[in-house]
Amino acid sequence: MSKSNTDIQIPEAIPELERGPVWLRQRRQSSRQSYNSTPIPQRGLHLWRYTDPQRFVVDRGDASDTVYDENYDRIRQVELKHLESGHLSALVTDLGGREIEFYGIEKLGERGVAVMPVSEAVEKHHDLVERYLYELVSSSVGKFEAMNGALWNDGIFIYVPDGVTVDRPIHLIRELGRTDSVQFPRLLVVVGKNAELTLVDEYGGGAFGTQAGTSYSNGAVEIFGLEGSRTRYVTLQRQSAATTSYLTHRAGIERGASMLTLALAFGGAVTKQNFGVVLNGPGAESKIYGLLFGAGHQHFDNHTLHHHSSGQTRSDIDFKVVLRDRAISAYTGLIRIDPHAKSCEAYQENRNLLLNKGCRAETIPELEILNEDVTCTHGATLGPIDPLMVHYLQSRGIEHREAVRMIVAGFVSDTLRQVPADLRDRISEVVNQRLEHL
Amino acid sequence: MSHRTTLFELKDIHVEVEDKEVVKGVSLKVKAGEVHAIMGPNGSGKSSLSNALMGHPGYEITSGEAYLQGHSILEMPPDERSRAGLFLAFQYPLAVPGVTVANFLRAALKAHRGPEADMSDFRRLLKREMAALSIDPSFATRYLNDGFSGGEKKRVEILQMSVLNPKMALLDETDSGLDIDALKTVSGGINRFHNADNGILLVTHYQRLLNYVQPDFVHVMLGGRLVKSGGPELALKLEENGYDWVEQETGLTAEV
Numbered sequence: 001m002s003k004s005n006t007d008i009q010i011p012e013a014i015p016e017l018e019r020g021p022v023w024l025r026q027r028r029q030s031s032r033q034s035y036n037s038t039p040i041p042q043r044g045l046h047l048w049r050y051t052d053p054q055r056f057v058v059d060r061g062d063a064s065d066t067v068y069d070e071n072y073d074r075i076r077q078v079e080l081k082h083l084e085s086g087h088l089s090a091l092v093t094d095l096g097g098r099e100i101e102f103y104g105i106e107k108l109g110e111r112g113v114a115v116m117p118v119s120e121a122v123e124k125h126h127d128l129v130e131r132y133l134y135e136l137v138s139s140s141v142g143k144f145e146a147m148n149g150a151l152w153n154d155g156i157f158i159y160v161p162d163g164v165t166v167d168r169p170i171h172l173i174r175e176l177g178r179t180d181s182v183q184f185p186r187l188l189v190v191v192g193k194n195a196e197l198t199l200v201d202e203y204g205g206g207a208f209g210t211q212a213g214t215s216y217s218n219g220a221v222e223i224f225g226l227e228g229s230r231t232r233y234v235t236l237q238r239q240s241a242a243t244t245s246y247l248t249h250r251a252g253i254e255r256g257a258s259m260l261t262l263a264l265a266f267g268g269a270v271t272k273q274n275f276g277v278v279l280n281g282p283g284a285e286s287k288i289y290g291l292l293f294g295a296g297h298q299h300f301d302n303h304t305l306h307h308h309s310s311g312q313t314r315s316d317i318d319f320k321v322v323l324r325d326r327a328i329s330a331y332t333g334l335i336r337i338d339p340h341a342k343s344c345e346a347y348q349e350n351r352n353l354l355l356n357k358g359c360r361a362e363t364i365p366e367l368e369i370l371n372e373d374v375t376c377t378h379g380a381t382l383g384p385i386d387p388l389m390v391h392y393l394q395s396r397g398i399e400h401r402e403a404v405r406m407i408v409a410g411f412v413s414d415t416l417r418q419v420p421a422d423l424r425d426r427i428s429e430v431v432n433q434r435l436e437h438l
Numbered sequence: 439m440s441h442r443t444t445l446f447e448l449k450d451i452h453v454e455v456e457d458k459e460v461v462k463g464v465s466l467k468v469k470a471g472e473v474h475a476i477m478g479p480n481g482s483g484k485s486s487l488s489n490a491l492m493g494h495p496g497y498e499i500t501s502g503e504a505y506l507q508g509h510s511i512l513e514m515p516p517d518e519r520s521r522a523g524l525f526l527a528f529q530y531p532l533a534v535p536g537v538t539v540a541n542f543l544r545a546a547l548k549a550h551r552g553p554e555a556d557m558s559d560f561r562r563l564l565k566r567e568m569a570a571l572s573i574d575p576s577f578a579t580r581y582l583n584d585g586f587s588g589g590e591k592k593r594v595e596i597l598q599m600s601v602l603n604p605k606m607a608l609l610d611e612t613d614s615g616l617d618i619d620a621l622k623t624v625s626g627g628i629n630r631f632h633n634a635d636n637g638i639l640l641v642t643h644y645q646r647l648l649n650y651v652q653p654d655f656v657h658v659m660l661g662g663r664l665v666k667s668g669g670p671e672l673a674l675k676l677e678e679n680g681y682d683w684v685e686q687e688t689g690l691t692a693e694v
Contacts, residue, residue, distance in 0.1 A: 387495050392532050395492050396546035396598060397520035406545060410536025410581070 008057055009036045016060070016151050020122055027134050031149030034139035038146060050330035050362060051272050051301040056144050056246050058182060058216045060151050066096070066177035069205055069240070075426075079171055082422040089168040090115050095175055096183040097153030113166060114159040118188060121157035128159060133188050136250035136278070137220040145248050148184045148220040155186030158199065162192035162226070169198040169234075169420045174219070176205035176239060181215035187222065191257075194228040198420060201233065203247070204267070206240030211269075214242035225253035227281065234420060237265035237273070238430070241296060245271040255281025255310075262418050263319075265292035265300060266430050276305030279313035279344075290319035291415045293434045294327030294359070304333045304348075311342040320415055321352040322408060323359035324438065334366040337374050348378040353385060353411055355404070355438055405435045442469040444505075445637045446606045451502035453483070453490040453662075460486040462662035463502070468606065468637040475640040475648055477673060478659035479681045484641045485529055487659075488608040492526040493519055506606055521550055523605030527595040527612050533583040539594065540564060540578040543601050550602060567600040571627050588615035596627040606637045613647035625650030645677035660690045 010032045017028045041053040082088045083104050090104040092115060105115045114125060121129050139146035160166055174185045191197045201221065207214035217239060225231045231251070239245055245268040253259045259277055277286040292300050306315035321329045335346045346369075352361035363380040385407055393403035412431065419427050446468040453461035461483045468474050478484045490497035491504060493516035504511050511519050534542065544560055551557070564578060571593050583591050592612055599607055609628065613621055628651050632638055640647060648656075648670065656673045658666040660681070665688045666672070676684075685691055 386532070389532050389534055391493070391495055391516060392528070392534065393542070393546075394516040395520055395526055395528075396542070396602065397517050397549035398545050399517050399549065400515065402545065402549070403517075406537055406542075407534065410534055413536035 007040055008059055010060065010147070010150050014060065016153060019154070020119065023130055024122060024133075028150050031134075031139050031146045035143060035146035035150055038139070038143040041143065047303060047332060050328075051270065051299065055244050055270050056218065056272070060182065066181070067179050068095070068175055069178055072173075072175045072205055075204065076173065078426070079173065079422065082171070087168060087422040088171050089166050090170045092156055092170070092172045093175065094156060094172060094185060096177065096181075097155060097185060100154060100156065108166065108170075111164050112161040113164060114157065115170060116157055118155040118157045118186065121159075121188075125157065125159055128190050129157065129188065132190060132222060132224055135224075136222045136252055137248050141248060141250075144218055144246050145220060148186065148218050148248075152184040152186040152220070155188060158187075158189045158197070160191045160195040160197045163194045164192065165196040166198065167196070169200050169422060171200040171202065171422065173202045173204060174217075176203070176215055176217050176243065178205065178207055178215075181205070181207055181243075183217050185217065185219040187220070189221075189223040189231075189233075191223070191225045191229040191231045193226045195226070196230045198232040199234065200236070200420060200423060202236040202238065203245070204238045206243035206268075208240060209242045211242055215240065215244070217243060217245045217247075219247040221247065221249040223249075223251035223259070225251065225257040225259050227254045228256040229253070230258050232260045232262070232420075234262040234423070235264065236423070236427075237271055238267040239271075240267065241269055241298070243268050245273075247273045249273070249275045250278070251276070251286075252278045252280055253284045253286060256283040257281070258285045259287070260418070261286070261288040262415070263288065263290045263302070264419070264427065265302075266434070268298065268300075270299045270301075272301040274303040274305070276303075276307065277315065278307040278309055279315060281310050282312035284310065285314045286316070288315075288317045288319070289415045289418050290317070290331075291412055292320075292329060293322045293431060294329055295324050295434055296327060297325070298327045300327070300329040302329070302331050304331075306335050306346055306348075308335075308337040308341045308344045308346065311340065311344060313341065314345040315347070317348040317350075318415065319350045320412060321350070321361055322355065322411065322434075323352070323361060324355040324434065325359060327359045328361070330362040330364070332364040332366060333378070334368065335376060335378070336368040337370060337376070339370040342371060342373040344374045344376075346374065346376045350380045351411070352380075352382040353408065354383060355385065355408070401438065404438060405432070408435060442471055444468070445470045445472075445507060446639070447505045448491075449503040451487065451490070451504065452500045453486050454498045454500050455486060455496060459500070460662055461490065464659075464662075464664055466657070466664065468639060470637060471634040472655065473632065473638045473640065473651060473653045474655045474657065475642060475653040475673060476657045476659050476664070477642055477645070477676055480643065482659045483662040484659045485610055488526055488610045488639070488641050491608060492516055492524065517549065520602070520604070525599050525602060525604035525607045527592075527599060527607065527609045529611040529614065531583050531591045531595055533581070533585070535581050535584050537582050538579050539582050539597075542582050543598065546598070547601060563601060567597055570600070570630065571597050572623050573597060589617065589620040592616060592624055593620065593627075596624050596631075600627060600631055603631070604636065606639070607631070608639045608641065610641045611643065612640070613642055613644065621647065622650065645673045648673045658684050660684060660688065663690070665690055
């Protein structure tokens, strides 16, 4: 499918660009134009120092004869059981934006909660979609955001009306095919005033093998937390070891709203993810937890952004990285506090645990603090497990291997505590698998 | 006590740290039921000896032999030494973030008892031993040594000893950093642990712990060697007169 290494243009007359009402087709076209006229970012430029931008240039792909991994069906069944037993409010399966299935949405619908394809939402929730879609993730962010903006098939729309609490998670599975696999997932979420939502957004599938670029995913997520809302957004990257993956997430939260973002990543060959929360009103609070565990030749490049556009806002980032074998991680964390945004608090920590020689981590804190009235700290650590910590556990009779497992489990435990119940077993399983044969 | 069997024996132990010899031939026999104390000024090699015996990666035993209940332990990795019945209460216990005291001790006890062992008594055991050491029950769910005061860390070391119930306990400067109440609690824990079947080796700079835990033998360590041995009265003499007279008597200096 993919023909990398050249700047592939998106043609003008393709079906994706014809989807939706006039305003949407116009935005798709302008995304296409922006994509075509924006040069591929130069290697070495800001945010591209660690990952080759060429890897994300692909043909739009072809959906014919798509085959899905057996694991997809297993996970789907597990989550359907969680839905049945009441651990989930709803389950959505999204196959490349071409086939989107919804389970358990009727009950939510009775309370005015909308979980539907964007193609349906453009009619039923026209005002919200027109107002918010492309508001935070569009060609103004970059070339690959423009690419998604032009080429997404259909997306998922979630709306929680003012004052409504969705107390169990809504779970989305975006599955990439094993063959002919290119996808441009898109998600738009609006959480109304004083409403509450937990959302799990899981990215899986992709081609077999280990050669990067055999399958490709480029996702866009936009979340709006209105005044006093409380949102938990969990994303899980478990795509195959042959998948090149790109994801841009932006959330905007208003006065008194809180947003918890939990970014978990275990999959993919080359994964570039960008998580950002803009704090737009006093009292808004954002916490981002990140956890990635890389093995083999996996390559991760993560960015986080906390943008304080209003005073009296608070942000906190705890981004943890565990690497083994020859895996690579680069983390760039930007805190931006606007000139008029007084009395803000912002914290950022990035800790990297390297389980053997040969893996590599970079950490780049960036601060753009444009007024004096702030409390801000940032910190980073990078290194192997402390051999004396292992010795301490061993001196109590615990075998070396188990000591290492316990220390890594301890390192990630505060983060895993944030994982919703339906996912916890699956995440622990992955963490334990990653610790085998060290 | 001479009829008792030898529990722990060191034969001419030499230890190097970063290619420097810090223990220069230590031999010692501890019989079941005995408490020994090694006293010495800073830098005399006493902590190096106990760390090396537990298998600390920074200390290399370059020659000598060590036996616990007749089994040679120096070829064993630290976890095997522990399961064979050796215990070291560390002078500076490390924090292990994310691993709670209870989970840590459960894993350690399970390692000692074997994977199939019944652990249903664990909670009760832990609760009892924590109460005996005046450790607040909330510490069970706190991360091991994470944010603990010096005194709390020492208590938790003794808690680990009580739960694992080793044959031979090396206590490295367990009294340092303790106020008088904590010292009483900790020494109470040591005395409760001690019985006719196990042995204790106290490594200490000061005599004050020995007011609470009565040693059968006191050894003076200077320059990496045990240069003088005696009964409890030797500790009192050191407390009164310092180490200078031993240096003069033996012609050795404290520093390795």
